[in-house]
Amino acid sequence: MDHKGLNQEQREHLERVMRFTEPLGPISADRLVDHPIASKRLFEKQNDVQMSAVSGSGIIIGRKGSGKTAFLDYLRTTCPHTVVYLDAPNVFPTILKSIRGVFGVNSPNVEIVAHLWEMLVWCTVFGALLNEPGDARLVAIRRFAIDIGFSENNEPADIIRRVVLSLAKRSEQAGYGIETQLDLLELVDGSGKLYTTALETAKRIVTPLGRPIGQARVLVLMDTMERYRLEQDAANDALGGLIRYLGVLAENEWLLDVRFCLPAELYETFRRASSNVTKDFSTQAVLHWTSGELWRIAAHRLALYLELYDEHSLERLLALNVAQDRASSIALFRKLLPPELATEPKLGQDAIGQHLEQSMTYIARHTQLLPRDFLHILNRILYRALDPASGSLGEITQRMVLDGVKEAVPTISDGIRSAFEYRYPHLWDVCAAAIPELHRRFGEGELHTVFNQHVKGVLKRLAEAGREADMSFHEFKRMLVETGAIGKQIDETDRFWECQFEYSVPGEMVVSSRDMLCVHPLFNARFSSLVNGTAEKLVYPYGVDPDFE
DSSP: OOOOOOOHHHHHHHHHHSOSSOTTOOSOGGGGTTOHHHHHHHOOTTOHHHHTTSSSSEEEEEOTTSSHHHHHHHHHHHOSSEEEEEOHHHHHHHHHHHHHHHHOSSOOOHHHHHHHHHHHHHHHHHHHHHTSOOOTTHHHHHHHHHHHTOOTTSOHHHHHHHHHHHHHHHHHHHTSOOOSHHHHHHHHHTTTTHHHHHHHHHHHHTSOTTOOTTOOSEEEEEOOOTTSOOOSHHHHHHHHHHHHIIIIIHHHOTTEEEEEEEEGGGHHHHHHHOSOHHHHTTTOEEOOOOHHHHHHHHHHHHHHHHHHHOHHHHHHHHHTTOSSSHHHHHHHHHHHSOSEEEEEEEEOSSSEEEEEEEHHHHHHHTSOSOHHHHHHHHHHHHGGGBOTTTOOBOOOOHHHHHHHHHHHHHHHHHHHHHHTTTTOTTHHHHHHHHGGGSOSEEOHHHHHHHIIIIIHHHHHHHHHTTOOOOOOHHHHHHHHHHTTSEEEEEEEOSSEEEEEOGGGSSSOOOOOTTSOEEEOHHHHHHTOOTTTSOOSSEEEETTOSTTOO
16 A cells, blocks of 8 residues: 555545445445545555556456446546546437437448447537637537537536437438448538537647647546346447447547446457457456455555554554555455464365365455455455444454355355346346255266256246246356356365366356366355365365465
């Protein structure tokens, strides 16, 4: 942690969100939207993962809970220039409903839709510039805004809605579909080339004399679409154009710095919508976390909490040079947490014993290496060690760690369920039937048997209840792999089966019929049974070692 001390304003704002039950603060960045000062201070800006996505326009890919919203909030609160923030769930319904009205019944060329996105983004920039009075050149932009139907009083999502509806109306009146970029320009320009003039004016405004080429004057942020269904044909048209705009046009348009957050759970949907994956995803940055980086985030937040409520402990820890960088952040928790835990039973040669493992490994094993998971578990552990009266931090015992993880598992697993709700609506029904019947480590044959004997019946009952649930064995296996419920073994020690899960690799993880498979500890804990509850070894997800680079 970069410990520079808190001023009074920062203390007051942090005290509103860092409380006894959540000493590390909220696990969701959505709850910090109304607390920008606290959000900015809680953001650990030194981590390598987030900072790798700072430079350049394009797509930021991450799973639900990976910190996409926190990253956008950081950019929004630290950008010294004009910021336009687009809430995707409010933008996309309008685009999907109206895009065929603009282009006609036939699917438009992806390049034309990309230029539509470019125009819509610039219209939101026009709205932002109109809120910066004092420039006589704004007259040209205002003239276009009035003609197309928006003003500086409209939010960016509303501007897009108004522009798209206006274009659809103009297209209907014109009596022809949009087939070329020139057709689109003619439609939006209206009489007197109003859009062309407004665009040229805006570009001059955002490039004052002396500004180096390549330094964008306007930051455009578009948040994720985790809660919106994206399977319709019209959605594919809109998505394909958006991806092309982000991958090609926005990258070449150095006047704007455009960032779009894409949930990894919908990555395959976006890839299918793309007409040229190599070109469209050339600017993507993926938020993949290691255990060490997540401990660093936790140490940063813990130091803030201690500064608020327990300065004696903070001074003691800082004197030991902890929480100053990644290595010392790990040292902090090695000092605070019990060195080892006696966890679940294991099967020995002669009797049932206890698994012994490091506290930090035990905590990390019950996550999918996401900041939200880590913060939730540590909040549940730390609050058990806090003095309710003073808020000071006491000893953290083995029982506190075990109970904290147990309490956090349902919330973390429900987050996975929610993230994949649209892609796999029957995930939980299938997992409830399959996971309790699987051994902790198993082969393809056992998985196939479980599918035939336990899953097919569930799918049949769902179908009879009107919940369409047709699924082949291949689709069943792919769903479990994609959601991180199962992974493949890559190594073995005397205590662990080390397994790789898809969330820790870029893109799709290939699993052969000969691979040995493992149930993720998180799913093993959520759907426990006598079959999967005991084993001679534990599943060790790749990347949970805090010293892993």
